[in-house]
Amino acid sequence: MPIEKDPLNLIIAGVGxxxxxxxxxxVANTAIGAGYQVTMGETYGATQRGGAVMSHIRISRETQYxxxxxxxxxxxxxxxxxxxxxxxxxxxxxxxxxxxxxxxxNYPIGVLSGxxxxxxxxxxxxxxxxxxxxxxxxxxxxxxxxxGEMMAANIVMVGALAGSGLIxxxxxxxxxxxxxxVSGVNLELNLKAFKTGLKEIRSIKPYTHx
Amino acid sequence: MSIEIxxxxxxxxxxxxxxxxxxxxxxxxxxxxxxxxxPSSEILGSLARAAEHLGFYAEWSTNEMVAxxxxxxxxxxxxxxxxxxxxxxxxxASDFLLTVNLSGTGGGFVIVVADDPSAHSSTNxxxxxxxxxxxxxxxxxxxxxxxxxxxxxxxxELSERLKIPCIIRSVTRFSHGRGNVKLGPIPKRERKxxxxxxxxxxxxxxxxxxxxxxxxxxxxxxxxxxxxWYVGPEQAKFIIxxxxxxxxxxxxxxxxxxxxxxxGILKLGTTWPLxxxxxxxxxxxxxxxxxxxxxxxxxxxxxxxxxxESAGDxxxxxxxxxxxxxxxxxxxxxxxxxxxxxxxxxxxxxHPRDEGYRDKVRSVVxxxxxxxxxxxxxxxxxRPAFWAIKTALKMDGRDGVVAGDIGCYSLGVGPAGxxxxxxxxxxxxxxxxxxxxxxxxxxxxxxPVIAISGDSTFYHACIPALVxxxxxxxNITYVILDNSATAMTGxxxxxxxxxxxxxxxxxxxxxxxxxxAIGAEVRxxxxxxxxxxxxxxxxxxxxxxxxxxxxxRKCTTLELKEKKxxxxxxxxxxxxxxxxxxxxxxSRVFNxxxxxxxxxxxxxxxxxxxxxxxxxxxxxxxxxxxxxxxx
Numbered sequence: 001m002p003i004e005k006d007p008l009n010l011i012i013a014g015v016g017x018x019x020x021x022x023x024x025x026x027v028a029n030t031a032i033g034a035g036y037q038v039t040m041g042e043t044y045g046a047t048q049r050g051g052a053v054m055s056h057i058r059i060s061r062e063t064q065y066x067x068x069x070x071x072x073x074x075x076x077x078x079x080x081x082x083x084x085x086x087x088x089x090x091x092x093x094x095x096x097x098x099x100x101x102x103x104x105x106n107y108p109i110g111v112l113s114g115x116x117x118x119x120x121x122x123x124x125x126x127x128x129x130x131x132x133x134x135x136x137x138x139x140x141x142x143x144x145x146x147x148g149e150m151m152a153a154n155i156v157m158v159g160a161l162a163g164s165g166l167i168x169x170x171x172x173x174x175x176x177x178x179x180x181x182v183s184g185v186n187l188e189l190n191l192k193a194f195k196t197g198l199k200e201i202r203s204i205k206p207y208t209h210x
Numbered sequence: 211m212s213i214e215i216x217x218x219x220x221x222x223x224x225x226x227x228x229x230x231x232x233x234x235x236x237x238x239x240x241x242x243x244x245x246x247x248x249p250s251s252e253i254l255g256s257l258a259r260a261a262e263h264l265g266f267y268a269e270w271s272t273n274e275m276v277a278x279x280x281x282x283x284x285x286x287x288x289x290x291x292x293x294x295x296x297x298x299x300x301x302x303a304s305d306f307l308l309t310v311n312l313s314g315t316g317g318g319f320v321i322v323v324a325d326d327p328s329a330h331s332s333t334n335x336x337x338x339x340x341x342x343x344x345x346x347x348x349x350x351x352x353x354x355x356x357x358x359x360x361x362x363x364x365x366x367e368l369s370e371r372l373k374i375p376c377i378i379r380s381v382t383r384f385s386h387g388r389g390n391v392k393l394g395p396i397p398k399r400e401r402k403x404x405x406x407x408x409x410x411x412x413x414x415x416x417x418x419x420x421x422x423x424x425x426x427x428x429x430x431x432x433x434x435x436x437x438x439w440y441v442g443p444e445q446a447k448f449i450i451x452x453x454x455x456x457x458x459x460x461x462x463x464x465x466x467x468x469x470x471x472x473x474g475i476l477k478l479g480t481t482w483p484l485x486x487x488x489x490x491x492x493x494x495x496x497x498x499x500x501x502x503x504x505x506x507x508x509x510x511x512x513x514x515x516x517x518x519e520s521a522g523d524x525x526x527x528x529x530x531x532x533x534x535x536x537x538x539x540x541x542x543x544x545x546x547x548x549x550x551x552x553x554x555x556x557x558x559x560x561h562p563r564d565e566g567y568r569d570k571v572r573s574v575v576x577x578x579x580x581x582x583x584x585x586x587x588x589x590x591x592x593r594p595a596f597w598a599i600k601t602a603l604k605m606d607g608r609d610g611v612v613a614g615d616i617g618c619y620s621l622g623v624g625p626a627g628x629x630x631x632x633x634x635x636x637x638x639x640x641x642x643x644x645x646x647x648x649x650x651x652x653x654x655x656x657x658p659v660i661a662i663s664g665d666s667t668f669y670h671a672c673i674p675a676l677v678x679x680x681x682x683x684x685n686i687t688y689v690i691l692d693n694s695a696t697a698m699t700g701x702x703x704x705x706x707x708x709x710x711x712x713x714x715x716x717x718x719x720x721x722x723x724x725x726x727a728i729g730a731e732v733r734x735x736x737x738x739x740x741x742x743x744x745x746x747x748x749x750x751x752x753x754x755x756x757x758x759x760x761x762x763r764k765c766t767t768l769e770l771k772e773k774k775x776x777x778x779x780x781x782x783x784x785x786x787x788x789x790x791x792x793x794x795x796x797s798r799v800f801n802x803x804x805x806x807x808x809x810x811x812x813x814x815x816x817x818x819x820x821x822x823x824x825x826x827x828x829x830x831x832x833x834x835x836x837x838x839x840x841x
Contacts, residue, residue, distance in 0.1 A: 015582070017820075025388075029223045032390055038223060039355075039458075040388040043330075050585040050803055064354060066458025067387030070466070070545040072563035083579045090575030094563055106820065107806050108582040109625060112797045116580035127574050141819065150819050 003036075003168045007060040009069045010167065012157075013088040014080030015106045016051045019154035022181070023078070024055035026158050027167070030177045031059045034169045041067025050109065052084050059167070076166050077132075078157055080140070081106050082124040089131055097132040100160050100201070101125070102153055104141035125207060135207040136164065143196055152193040155182075159197025171198065214260035216396050224391040226384040227252035227294075229355045230322055233362025234292045235260060237318065238397040241284035242268040243277040245670060246699035247296030248331035249385040250324035254294050255700065258711035265399055270702050270711040273637070273670040274299035278306050278321065285319035285375075287403040290366050294322040297338045298616075298636055302671070304341065311345045311374055311421055312411040317401070318366030319375040324385045327504045328542035331382075331698075333616065333634060335541070337506035339379055342482040346421050348376045348428045349482035350437065353457035355389035361437055361479060363394075368431065372424045379481075381455050381504050383542070429483040437479025438488055446474035448556070449496040451489070453478045453509055456502035456543070463548040467558050484512050490520050493527060500555060501531035502548055507539060530555050585626045588804030589766035589822025592619045595691050595737040596627035597800065598761070599660060602747035603630075610658040610751065611647060615640035615672075617664035618698045619691050625801060631662060638663070638671025641688055645675055648684035658751045659686045666696040666704040668721055673728075679756045680728050687750045687757045688730070690721060691737075693765040701768050722760060730756040737761040738826050766822045775823035777839045778804075780814045784835035787812040796827045796836065 010027065014020045021042060028040040041056040058065040074092035079085025079101040089097065103121050110116040129135045138160045140153035155178075161167060162174045174194065182190045213224065213232045224232060231253050234242065242261070244254035254268060261268035267284075271277035274295045281291035295303060300323045307321070323341075326332040342349035350365055352358035362378060369376040411417055432438070442449070442464075450473060452460045457477045464473050476492050478485070493499065493516075501510040510531040517527055532539040536551040546562065553560035562568075586593045596619075603610040614622050614631030615638065622631035633643055644661035663672050668690055679686050696702040703709045705719040725732045731753065733746045743761060750757035788794070796814050797805040804821030805814055814835070825838040 017587070025223070028388060032221060032223050037390055038388075040223065041383060042386045042388075050582070050587070052582045063461075064389055064458075066455070066462055066545055067383050067389070068459075068544050070462070070549060070562060072568070084582070087575055087579045090571050090579070093571060095567060104819070107803065107817070108580050109585045109801050109803055110583055111580055112803065112806060113625065113801055114794075114798050118580060119578045124578055127578055131571055131574060 003059065003061055005075060006062055007058045007065045008167065009074050010057040010059070010076045010078070011054055011069065011074045011088055011092055012057070012078045012080065013054040013084045015084060016053050018080045018106070019151065020053045020055055020080060023154040023158050024057055026174065026178055026181055027161065028057050029181060030169050030174050031057070031167070033173045033177050036060060037062070037064045039065050039067050052087065054088055078161050080154060080157060082121055083118065086124055086128055089128060093132055095133060098166055099128060099132050099135045100157065100164060101128065101135060101137050102140035102157055103137055104153070129207055136160070136201060136204060137207050138197065138200055138204070140197065143200060144193055147189065147192055147196060149189055152189055155190045155193035156197035156200070159194035160201040162194070163198035163201040212259065213256050214263055215393070218393055218395045221390050221392050223388050224355055225252055225386060225388045226355055226358055226380055227324070227386070228256050229358035229391050230362050230378065230380070231256040232391065232393065233359040234320070235264065235396055236359065236394045237363040237366040238290060238399055238401070239292050239366070240266050240289035240317070240399070240401055241281055241291040242266065242293070243271045243280045244294040245271050245274045245277055245299060246696050246702045247299050248699055249326055249382040250294050250296045250299070250322065251699045251702065252385070253322055254711065255702065262712050264396065268711050270704065272705060274302040275306060278303040282306065282310050282315065282319065284403070285315040285317045286409050287405045288317045289401055289403050290318040292320045292322065294324070296332065297323060297325045297336050298332060298334065299323070300338050300341055302637065307341065308345050309411050311347055312414060312417040313409040314373040314420070315369065315375055316373070318370040320362065320365045320369060320378060321375050322378045322380065324380045324382070325505065326382050333636060335505060337508060339481065339508045340506065342377050346425050347374055348372065348425070348480070350376065350378050350479055351454035351481050352378065352380065352384065353454055353477060353479065355387070355391050357437065357479065359391050368428070372428055374421065374424050379454065384455050425483050429485065432480035432483065432485040433487050435480050435485065438477065438485055440474060440476045440492060442470065442474025443472060445495040446472060447496055448472060448498040448500070449474040449476055449492055450500045450502055451476045451478065451509060451513060452502040453481050455504050456548070459543060459545045459548040460502050462545045463552045466549050467553055467556065467560060469552070469556060469558070478509070481509060484516060486516050489513060489516060490523065493517060493520070493524050496527070497525055498528050499530070500536065500552065501529065502537060502543070504543055507532040583625060584621060585801070585803055586618065586621060587767050587822065588802055588820045589824030589826070590618070591693055591737045591761065591763035591766065592627065592691055593800070593802060594740055594743070594826050595689070595761045596622055596630050598737060598740055598743035598747055599630050599689065600628045601744045602751060605744070605748055606658060606751045608656060608658055610660060612660045612662060613640040613643045613647070615663040615667050617667055619662060619664060622662065637667055638675060641672045641675040641679070644686045644688065645679040645682065645684040648679060648686040649682060651685070661686055661688045663690060665690060665692040665694065665706050665721060669705045669719070673724065676725065676728055676730065676756070680730060684756060685754060687747070687759060690758065690760045692721060692760055692762040695765045695768050697765045697768070701765065725758045730758045732758045732760065734760040734762055736763050738763060738824070740829060766824055770822060776825065778816050778821050778823055778825060778828070779837050779839065780816055781835050781837050782811065782813055784833050785813040786833070790833060792832055796831055800827060800830060802827060
């Protein structure tokens, strides 16, 4: 498949424990399967849950790029958590960035203890929509809950990305790569989550604030 | 996907650490040892998973010193050996490092050190390359994922030819980054171990002189190494000299600023000893030199020394680097660091984004995105343990001091552990400091002293200090947070878990057995039984001498990998919200991320996605409003 922009810079943003790294590994391996040069950078500090986590994925026909995307150069952001998505747009977004977002919040402990406020999700969505080219909202946690495992929201989002047409990789390539990375009892669930995300993005309209 | 697949020619997405491990496998490594430490842990982790199948040896060692010595022994016996560690680990291993350089080695011996610029998961950001110069040992720095694999193979050969260990230095971004790596063949393993001759450091001046000769040979070999390369105009007047992570960033900077026509890049893979002739041949055509590297001006200073020594052949050179403040000498560098520095030097306009957009986006983030502080996981046994420490110290009333240590519980310095820990340095420093504080009575010191460590840290570095406390009659209470894993680095087994690196069952080394043999008073309790935990701790604080309090409960995240979590809910009849007078104890004070405040009904609520089902909050809620539903 042709690539519109080289390198194509993708960020998957979320919170520790959401399966960010697994989702990114699937996307990066799929791009390798499609014959690209791929680099993936993970920014996580200590492995404790609850910290912000993002993965940078850089896809190129020409050469291998470094594992860190420069300021403002994200083409696509897949957000597993609304406020973390906004934070990533703050550093890497530009008016042409395309965003796919799971709107389910994960509350920082500073919010729980009352030292900080978590803004209403609708306001976060509105703010994001005003900063980027397009926003598509996928209720990934709700979808995953219906499938029987809320934790599969990350793979629902991978499905949504695959179905968005934003990355130059065929859906079938994803489907051959997932079983190579996810094994055992989780495979069936994850394939179902992937397919549901794929269908979902094709049926929804881009977010617009009325 | 496993790094052990035998499909030469196949391109795989490998983590930097996995690429190094794969290189060791392709070099036919026989013996691997390490103590886990971010960002190095996946090197031994992935090797251990392949060891059984491919027939080599891998172990999680008790600490880095034992790891380097065990690997050194394998090398003495003629085998190929690798040991891997984080930067702080090399300090622990350094005593042996600074003698094995003199004694020399047998089979190829590779020491991998993964530095952590910006200290994402560390208590310092030391540049371990200084150890290569300090110990007179060859140093390699991979710049691409493919190179990491290939360079590791070469490092074994180099070490074998020179008969000294070879150091490979990585950094967090590289160790934890991933990229395409084309696999090579896995050789058949046929080396036999046999100890012949002697490995001594005396007479030392003689061996020191031999070491210098070996390093001169290394320098000669480096001059023609394929891991050093130059790209750009042949006689460029401006060059960048870089290594490791700096290569990708420099390449991107030159490309972004469209300076390919005038700026050359000399990328070095062998950074100690320097390939002097190669570097001088490029300094000759470039009166302006920018140096891009991570943390210390290691390359910069060594290139400047070379320039001074070759002053007769070279004209005046202007350097742009850390001492001239173009590249920061603290923290991690990023592509933007290099792009903006190069733009400034070359007088090129560069704006990553429209300034108006940048201001707008930053102000939106400022007003909408609350800071996300690290915390213990929901259900983490460290949370009630710190709650017990806080409660016991308050009841004791003598302004007790807590000395912290390295592990998940390092977060005890912050809100996760209610700000209880007051010191944080290196593995084992907590109890070492405590033994000192516990012996200040003659100076009027009356505060009780608590040292904290985890189970893995106990074996790693705490036992000599505990012996010291007992021997010198230091008055301390040593709290061991035993969660049955090296949790922070990814749940590696340790001497107390009953399994080894290859997953085989082994006899567990008892923590309380060791502590009792030393003569300490030992108590063991489950931190989830809060009242009992507080009572035990209070008693130990009140008693004289060396007391050990083991809070034992398996890491919840590990536990949840094996069993289904119980469902926890808040009974809306019993929770009366702010009328209770508990000041939202469960969500606000106890601060478990599994419990949130529902602003609509003004009551506590369980966040099912985050809650681990541990049920500690149910015991702490004064109204019994939190219900654990057993399935």
